[in-house]
Amino acid sequence: MVASVYCFLVVVLAGAQAFQPDDGDWRVENRQLQQMMMTFAEEMKTLKMKVEGPSGERGERDVAGNGSGGSSVYIRWGRTTCPGDTDASLIYDGIAGGTHFTHSGGGANYVCLPKDPEWGVFTDGNQGTPYMHGAEYQLAYGNSPFQGGALHDHDVPCAVCHVASRGSKLMIPARLSCPSGWTREYKGYLMTEHYSHYRSEFVCMDEDPETRPAGQGNANGALFYPVQAACGSLPCPNYVQGRELTCVVCTK
Structure with a gap:
């Protein structure tokens, strides 16, 4: 769910960056909107890390490509x-x-x-x-x-x-x-x-x-x-x- 929201925000942000109206007021509001979207995207990224946790280290493998042999x-x-x-x-x-x-x-x-x-x-x-x-x-x-x-x-x-x-x-x-x-x-x-x-x-x-x-x-x-x-x-x-x-x- 978090990953889907994050991807949607990225798409919206890209569209906002591509839209550049001539009117000066709209340009100011657009930059403000872009800044808000970027801040929100960073917060969502931080939330994603808290929910899913950091990636674990890859386990050791033996020479045959199998998992560690243990004892x-x-x-x-x-x-x-x-x-x-x-x-x-x-x-x-x-x-x-x-x-x-x-x-x-x-x-x-x-x-x-x-x-x-x-x-x-x-x-x-x-x-x-x-x-x-x-x-x-x-x-x-x-x-x-x-x-x-x-x-x-x-x-x-x-x-x-x-x-x-x-x-x-x-x-x-x-x-x-x-x-x-x-x-x-x-x-x-x-x-x-x-x-x-x-x-x-x-x-x-x-x-x-x-x-x-x-x-x-x-x-x-x-x-x-x-x-x-x-x-x-x-x-x-x-x-x-x-x-x-x-x-x-x-x-x-």
Whole structure:
């Protein structure tokens, strides 16, 4: 609306400038009218700026012509560091935790707890509300896909990683490679709670997991088991009955 009025005034002003009568009085009045129209046009221009606001700066664009890529955050399960070859930086390394495997309530996901908690208002002692437990590897069934030292009953570390240049993240089960154009952050094996326990979530445990210092012992809590393929509604082939599933975490 403001823009339409402004354009109309400009047209009128141009016509007034083109009309130059011979009579001196009319010339004086015409100049006065022109001055009034120019003043009014400036006021309308100022009003237009107040209503519409100044133009914003153009956002940065990447080399492909797309919008800025943004950033993403992911958890690297089983490790205390972020990958050294993907430009990922460590926000913090912590302790894998979750709901006790025998509890039907509580959270249904694993979390990466910081090692230095900060407390607000609290009441010491157990009040029967949900509890947060640490997590352990459970690899006593002879099917550990991990190479290296024994991991069974060891506490699980985790690392929260930040990628500044890639705004999308994706965990792909049953794959070790990322789609074209994506960056592989890390690869490993799919893990979750035992099928006879209460449900949790599927996470990608790093293929070369670490353990927390002095964290060995059958304290239970939240537990991590390797996930195996089960043929039936899951097609075999290409899946294979009882084979441990891989996973990969990708960013773009």
